[in-house]
Structures are given as C-alpha cells and as structure tokens.
Amino acid sequence: MKILAFAEQREGKFKKSAFEVTQAAKKLGGQLGMEVIAVVVGDSVSGIAGELGAYGAGRILTVQDPRLHFYSTTAYAKVIAEIARRENAGVILLPASQMGKDLAPRLGAKLNAGVAADCTALAVGGSDIVASRPIYAGKAMISVKVTSPVKIFTLRPNVFTASPVNGAASSVEACTVDLADADFSAKATSVKVAEGRPDVTEASIIVSGGRGMKGPEHFHLIETLADVLGGAVGASRAVVDAGWRPHDEQVGQTGKTVSPSLYLACGISGAVQHIAGMSSSKCIVAVNKDKDAPIFQIADYGIVGDVFEVLPALTAELKKTLGK
C-alpha cells in the first residue's frame, strides 16, 4: 500500500502546507510500512518538485499541463484520482487549504473513500489511523477512523511540522493524465492577489484587533505592530460586522480558523466564537483592560492594560529586540 501526498503549489511555488503534508505522509509511512509518493500538479512544476525529497517523498510525480496553471476543481480531482488508482494508493493526504478542502470531497466521491477533514493530529493504532480535530467551534474534540479501503485526510495548515532533511534520496517522474475540455467545467481564469500582509491562515504571527480598538481609525496601531513582526492582521467578528475591517481578516467560528505560532489579541474579549478560530495557536498573548475578559483564560501571556498605551510600547520594544 502507498501513501499519496498532494503537494500544493501556486505560481510555481510550494505552499508551506505542501511540506507539512509530505512530512506527515513520511511519518505515517514509517509507522505503517507504506511507500510515500508526492504528487505535484500544475503548469511548470518539474523544477520545484525535487524540493519535496527533503521532506520525505521517495518518489515525486509531476503532472504538467498549461491548462493546469490555474486551479480547476474538476480537472485537478480527475488527475489526482487517476494517479491514486494507478498507484493503488491506500491513503491520500491533502492540506486543509482552500484548494485541498475543495478537492478532498470530490476525490472521496470518485474513489469511494471516506474523508477525515481538517485534522490537527494523526495517530497510528495497530493498522488504523486515528484522526483528531476540534468540532463545535472548538468546544469539543472528535477522533475518527476512516473505514473505506482508500482513506483521505486533510491536514490543518501550520499544525504539522515541516523540517527538511538534506541529502534524502528521491526521484522525480513526469506523468500524464488525459484531460478533455469537459474536465474543466469549473476553472479559475485569474487570481486577484491581495497586496501587502500575509493571509491570516498562512501567517506564523497574527495581530488581531477587536471592539476595544474603539474604531477603524485606530487599527493603524494593529497594522504597525503586525508589520514589525512580519505578521498578518486579524479581526474579531464584532469589528468586521461593524464594517471596520474586511471580512477576510475575520478569525472565529464564522470566519477563519488559524494556527499561528503567535497570536496577539488586542482589545478582544474572547467570545466563544472568536476562541473557536484561534485556540489552536501555539502562543496566545492578550492585551485587554478588562482583567475578567475570557481571553485571559486561554492566553499564555497577558497585559491587563489600555491597548492605546500598550500597543505603541510593544511596537517600540519589538523594534529594539528585532533590530528594526
């Protein structure tokens, strides 16, 4: 049996999740005695494919076609399902990214495979893979096992480790899959890139602001701090609903789920809907003038103080420490 790792790339550059998924596959492969194959799909990807070797892919398969430059749910699903059948894959890992989450159910339906979605942990017990993740907005955890012969898992980005090992042996093979025009019934034709800061779901540091910022005109304090840290700007539901910030910055149950290494919550009380989206952050810092705010119950470090005084001081201190 083989494990297939779908390594996501956009514009000829791997997403960090591609390395996380490959390395998670390598770990599972070691425990279950399964060969690891990474699959890269796109327009011009043979040049980057070899990068996956350092994360544990023994074989790397590329499928190149100019029509695959932009993502197509129908064509990408066909390509990966076809490779999975050819290779007799028993396990398929994808990132729980916008691409991976979109592909996984289509692959599940094509391969009669159960999907365990958005996993934050994978454990091997006997010959079973037990996948865990938060549900009900982080109010509960669920552990599942997939019982179909082919098993699909999507892994929450930023949770699984990706650390390269130099000198690992790997081979890159070019594959072809026949694609007809009908296979592109849904197809991206362009991407509008938001300029500036990283996206909250990909950032390793997020500085988030809530109601305590008292108005959109004060978010420059959040932005300046985020820029010193090279991080993303996040927002609570309250400030998005109030129109202070765009909804693509919203973190929480009705926004995005994030797992950065550092999450700074500024003027955010910590409503359960917000905590749902960020409780899997590795280190949480809260700045709030209300010492009873629920955010302090989940924060690793807190300053009970006025954001308008603390944030500028924090920015100045960070500049010193980071030498900026």
Add this chain to the structure above:
Amino acid sequence: MKIIVCINHVPDTEAKIKIGADGRTIDKAGINYMLSPYDEFAIEAALRLKEKFGGETLAISLGGDVHKETLRKALAMGVEKALLLKDDSPRDSDSIGRALAEEIKALAPDVVLFGKQSIDYSDELLPGLVAEHIGASSVTCVVKLDAQEKSFVCEREIEGGHEVVTAILPVVISTQKGLNEPRYPSLKGIMGAKSKPIEERQPKAFDSLVEVVAMSKPPAKQAGKIVGTDASAAAELVRLLHEEAKVI
C-alpha cells in the same frame, strides 16, 4: 432556473456542548438550534437567482423533525418549497452527501447552493461530494457571483486573495460571508411559511465510511501569566516571547 438550497439545523453559537453518555455524540439536552449561519447567504443567493432568471426554489434539509424549523425560516425568507429528508440517525458526511445527491439528481437542478460550512462539524465536504455525485461543476467559498444563463463567473476566497472561476451549469456553489446581505423574513413571509406544506421523504441509507472513535472536551488550558498592568510591561512581554516562548 431550477434552484436548490441545502441547509442545516445546528446548535447555536452560544450553546454549551456536553459529551453524551456514549462518548461519541453530544448531549442534545437543553441545546438551542439555529439555521447554520452560512446557509443564510446560500438562501439569499437562491432568492436573487430566482429574481433574476425566474424559475423555482426548493430548500432541502436532512435530519429529524426539528429541521422543519430551519426549513420554515427558508420559506419565510422567500424560498417556495421545502423538503425534509427525515432521518434522525447519525450519518457521516459521505452518507449525507450520497442521500442528498440521490434526491437532487432526480430533480435535475441548474444550481445547488450550500453554506460554506455547517458550523457543527465544519468539515466543508458536502458541496464537493454532491457536485461529484450529480456530475456538476462546483465553486466553493464564493464571495462574488456573476450569474449568466449557462455559466457563472465567481470569485472564491483563497489564501491571500480571490480566485476568479468560471463554472458551467449545472453548478454547486458554497457561499461565504461577504457574498450578500441576507434579507430578513417579512411578517407576511413568516405568516405564510407557517401554512406552507413541508414535503417529507425517507432518505436512502448508506454505509458510513468514517467512524467516530471518541468525542471529548478539549483539554483545559492553564491560565497564563499576567505580565503587567500597563505599558511598562511591554519590555518584559517581549523578553518572554523571545526567550521563553521562542516565538519571535
């Protein structure tokens, strides 16, 4: 245009979740339920498509009798017909997807709408499952929709931007916050919804492909360290983040 919107009835966002005695499901006692918030964008999108192209709208929900409450909300907002696929037994997403697809395929719709995710399990699997089973194109996490007779041009949210996607009908769309402002049901709509019939059918059963091993409360987090009570604590906080937590 034949438009179907699939909706779910979920514990409200304030609900306290307790694990049931079986250790595999939640204890439903005392929980208030609501229409899953993302489904409101899907209903609104369905109504706007009907306003633009004419045709018919149908809301479908799979679950127990309580799901009628959520179907009535869809009717109150302006959806014309409602179908309850009545089954209270636990099902995995694959089985729900197959049961929905079975019904939907027979109705041969042009458009099937879902909320981006149901906020209980949030696995975001149903739109893709249904699309594949009924042989439709699909666009998930849609924040902008330009609908034409034969194809839709959508913007879907991706990491750090938007992807512009052209999809040929029939199409399955999942809706993200920002796509539209869902309307409030009018008083007339609410009154009318009470007397509208909700069709009921037993959905087909399918073997589950994902088995729940256990459900538990998340591990309680240790309360953290209060570094200080004013701006003078900033230096110490930076030191801790740098030397102790090693995150900067």
